[in-house]
Amino acid sequence: MNGMFRQSMTWLHTWTGLVFCWLLYFMFVTGTLGYFDTEIDQWMKPEFGASAPADFSSSLAAGQQRLAETAPAADNWFINPANGREYPHLRVFWNKVPEGGGDREFGDEFLSMPHGSPIEEVRETGGGQVLYRMHYLLHYFPGQMGYYIMAIATMLMFIGIMTGIVAHKKIFADFFTFRWAKGQRSWLDMHNLLAVSTLPFQLMITYSGLIFTVVLWMPFVALGTYGFDIKALSNIQTEIFDQEVVERSGTSAPLVDVGSVAQQGIDKWGEGNVRGVQVQFPNDQNARIVLQRKADFGPISDTMTFDGTTGELLSETQGYPNAALGFAGTLIGLHEGLFAGPLLRWLYFLMGTLGIAMIATGAIYWCVKRKPKTYASDVGFGYRFVEHLNVGTIAGLLIAVVVYFWANRLLAIDLVDRADWEVHCMFLGWLACFVHALIRPLDRAWVEQCWALAALCFGLPIVNFLTTDIHLMNTLSQGNWVLASFDLVAIAVGLAAVYAGRLLSRKLVPNDTVGVEAVYEESPASAG
Amino acid sequence: MYVLVFLLLMLGLVALCLSMNRHHRQVFSTSVSASRQRLLRLIGYPVLILSAIVAVNAYGVGLGLTLYTGLFTVAMLLCAFTMTFLGAKKS
Amino acid sequence: MARVIENRRWHIASRVFAVILMGYLFANGVGLLVSLGLPLDRVTGVVVGTLLTFLIWGLVAMWAFWVDRTRTVWLGLIGGVIVSGGLAALFYFLENPS
Numbered sequence: 115m116n117g118m119f120r121q122s123m124t125w126l127h128t129w130t131g132l133v134f135c136w137l138l139y140f141m142f143v144t145g146t147l148g149y150f151d152t153e154i155d156q157w158m159k160p161e162f163g164a165s166a167p168a169d170f171s172s173s174l175a176a177g178q179q180r181l182a183e184t185a186p187a188a189d190n191w192f193i194n195p196a197n198g199r200e201y202p203h204l205r206v207f208w209n210k211v212p213e214g215g216g217d218r219e220f221g222d223e224f225l226s227m228p229h230g231s232p233i234e235e236v237r238e239t240g241g242g243q244v245l246y247r248m249h250y251l252l253h254y255f256p257g258q259m260g261y262y263i264m265a266i267a268t269m270l271m272f273i274g275i276m277t278g279i280v281a282h283k284k285i286f287a288d289f290f291t292f293r294w295a296k297g298q299r300s301w302l303d304m305h306n307l308l309a310v311s312t313l314p315f316q317l318m319i320t321y322s323g324l325i326f327t328v329v330l331w332m333p334f335v336a337l338g339t340y341g342f343d344i345k346a347l348s349n350i351q352t353e354i355f356d357q358e359v360v361e362r363s364g365t366s367a368p369l370v371d372v373g374s375v376a377q378q379g380i381d382k383w384g385e386g387n388v389r390g391v392q393v394q395f396p397n398d399q400n401a402r403i404v405l406q407r408k409a410d411f412g413p414i415s416d417t418m419t420f421d422g423t424t425g426e427l428l429s430e431t432q433g434y435p436n437a438a439l440g441f442a443g444t445l446i447g448l449h450e451g452l453f454a455g456p457l458l459r460w461l462y463f464l465m466g467t468l469g470i471a472m473i474a475t476g477a478i479y480w481c482v483k484r485k486p487k488t489y490a491s492d493v494g495f496g497y498r499f500v501e502h503l504n505v506g507t508i509a510g511l512l513i514a515v516v517v518y519f520w521a522n523r524l525l526a527i528d529l530v531d532r533a534d535w536e537v538h539c540m541f542l543g544w545l546a547c548f549v550h551a552l553i554r555p556l557d558r559a560w561v562e563q564c565w566a567l568a569a570l571c572f573g574l575p576i577v578n579f580l581t582t583d584i585h586l587m588n589t590l591s592q593g594n595w596v597l598a599s600f601d602l603v604a605i606a607v608g609l610a611a612v613y614a615g616r617l618l619s620r621k622l623v624p625n626d627t628v629g630v631e632a633v634y635e636e637s638p639a640s641a642g
Numbered sequence: 643m644y645v646l647v648f649l650l651l652m653l654g655l656v657a658l659c660l661s662m663n664r665h666h667r668q669v670f671s672t673s674v675s676a677s678r679q680r681l682l683r684l685i686g687y688p689v690l691i692l693s694a695i696v697a698v699n700a701y702g703v704g705l706g707l708t709l710y711t712g713l714f715t716v717a718m719l720l721c722a723f724t725m726t727f728l729g730a731k732k733s
Numbered sequence: 734m735a736r737v738i739e740n741r742r743w744h745i746a747s748r749v750f751a752v753i754l755m756g757y758l759f760a761n762g763v764g765l766l767v768s769l770g771l772p773l774d775r776v777t778g779v780v781v782g783t784l785l786t787f788l789i790w791g792l793v794a795m796w797a798f799w800v801d802r803t804r805t806v807w808l809g810l811i812g813g814v815i816v817s818g819g820l821a822a823l824f825y826f827l828e829n830p831s
Contacts, residue, residue, distance in 0.1 A: 123795060123798075124797050126794070148768065277795060289659075307719070311718045315712075332761070332786050332787070335764040335782040339768045436774070436780075438773075444704070457709070461709070461712035461715075462712070465712060
């Protein structure tokens with residue numbers, strides 16, 4: 115029975131994996147880049163200037179002044195002074211539900227200090243944020259559709275991990291095992307090794323990814339517990355935090371100086387530990403000023419709430435109100451990794467990269483395992499399709515991402531809808547890779563796309579050199595490692611592509627038997 | 643401190659790796675004796691636990707364990723690929 | 734499962750459908766039961782129950798492709814939905830008598 119169980123779990127792992135591997139690959143590539151989203155932003159907005167630290171309370175004053183001019187009647191203001199990575203510059207944000215209802219209006223600006231004037235976008239770009247958003251929204255899908263698709267993919271990833279664990283024959287005996295140049299054995303070893311070594315990360319990232327989707331498609335536990343009374347449920351946040359519900363009074367009243375209120379937060383939490391300020395119903399009698407503390411893990415952190423007209427402290431919350439929410443919040447915090455410093459951020463990036471490789475090796479192993487023993491045998495459309503789709507996805511998506519960066523440098527600065535065109539270039543590049551993968555012989559397609567990737571990666575620092583002044587010679591001599599790393603990573607990916615291309619082009623030599631590996635003792639059930 | 647955590651992790655994982663027959667053979671060309679296996683395990687597990695304690699002590703529970711997990715992955719892969727490399731040189 | 738399922742597309746399709754529909758309902762049923770049945774405050778119950786739904790759904794998927802007969806999958810899940818949902822409703826009305 116034990117053997118039967120493992121066989122059926124291998125079967126499930128194989129097929130859920132195969133159907134969703136390309137989507138998951140896309141999710142992992144864009145999500146991994148998302149760990150460096152604001153760094154990519156910096157690279158894609160060379161005119162934007164480096165992060166400039168500025169005095170906290172004068173930043174708040176400048177933010178308050180700007181919002182008072184642009185959005186005096188907003189429902190919420192958010193002011194986040196520059197804090198390095200997360201907010202490279204002072205950021206002001208407002209939103210408002212329009213009088214007649216409908217979608218919220220909002221405004222979002224970066225201000226340069228000390229004058230508090232808005233920073234103009236010279237080069238319209240989606241930046242790293244667009245890449246990061248793709249990992250849970252896809253692109254080109256209307257409304258919430260992409261979100262639903264990615265939520266389903268995440269669930270399948272979760273099933274894939276669970277079945278993968280139980281299907282693995284000897285996790286501990288193979289803990290350090292990677293057998294080189296042994297055909298399909300090597301691919302399976304690599305897939306297993308990458309999966310086992312990153313297992314805590316994979317479990318965390320997938321389960322927390324599911325938590326993000328709770329509201330979307332798992333609302334019934336909450337609804338049912340509240341007797342399907344949606345109105346009661348909508349107050350759940352105030353129930354959790356034991357907050358008062360504030361509503362607009364309609365009587366206008368002047369707002370106190372936000373900076374002086376924030377001083378109380380600095381006194382309590384220490385210098386540099388106030389992440390930002392939210393003002394609810396500014397210029398109203400019931401205005402509230404909420405200070406948010408810099409969080410360790412997760413989206414929920416300590417807050418202090420003040421009366422907006424008197425500046426009097428009304429209430430405080432501390433951390434997570436209960437253990438279950440703390441667990442969920444910590445997982446979400448770990449997923450986002452906002453707390454990570456440079457070392458941990460690179461580790462996150464590495465974990466993501468290993469995840470990408472895990473999915474890629476899994477997809478390739480499916481093909482290698484089913485590779486026909488002789489070239490004459492008929493393999494069918496499905497197999498061929500998967501083989502070529504693998505090329506177009508695994509190599510093609512990486513090419514597409516680099517094309518996105520090229521587009522950022524080469525598209526005319528004054529092009530209409532420039533940010534959209536960057537993304538169009540990325541997906542057109544990807545489409546070209548798919549077409550190329552389908553019309554070329556398989557081995558040739560792999561090699562050629564590896565060379566294309568290498569060329570584009572090596573070209574990127576050169577284009578950067580020709581079009582901007584944040585090229586390697588400047589960034590390295592100034593010790594600007596954030597921007598230098600971008601070009602260096604591009605070169606590293608290029609080198610990896612060259613290595614892969616050389617390895618693969620050896621297979622092109624005739625009389626080579628690499629493609630006709632002997633069949634190893636594998637359970638026949640997973641052959642499907 | 644993370645350098646120390648990483649070095650301890652490497653030490654522990656290499657010890658555990660060598661306590662396995664397959665990998666001992668890759669390095670020394672002989673099977674691992676029972677007494678040496680016991681010794682290597684006696685080094686490996688406590689050192690892994692020790693490095694976790696060092697991490698938690700230096701960075702706190704949350705950050706410490708996160709960092710530990712990440713470095714564990716790196717150390718484990720490094721160990722595995724070194725074994726592959728040594729094994730290939732042997733044969 | 735592996736024995737039965739080879740070359741039997743309809744059994745696979747049927748099980749996939751069972752997992753998606755009945756598995757979803759069952760996962761939510763058990764989540765609700767946990768939320769309402771365990772002596773937790775309302776918010777904690779909701780969070781714990783909801784977090785469990787994904788785990789349960791995943792386990793249901795694994796179970797559904799392990800069991801020998803497709804009929805067992807359907808009957809088991811329908812039974813599970815009725816039992817978990819019924820018990821959850823019972824707990825709800827015990828706590829909120831109206």
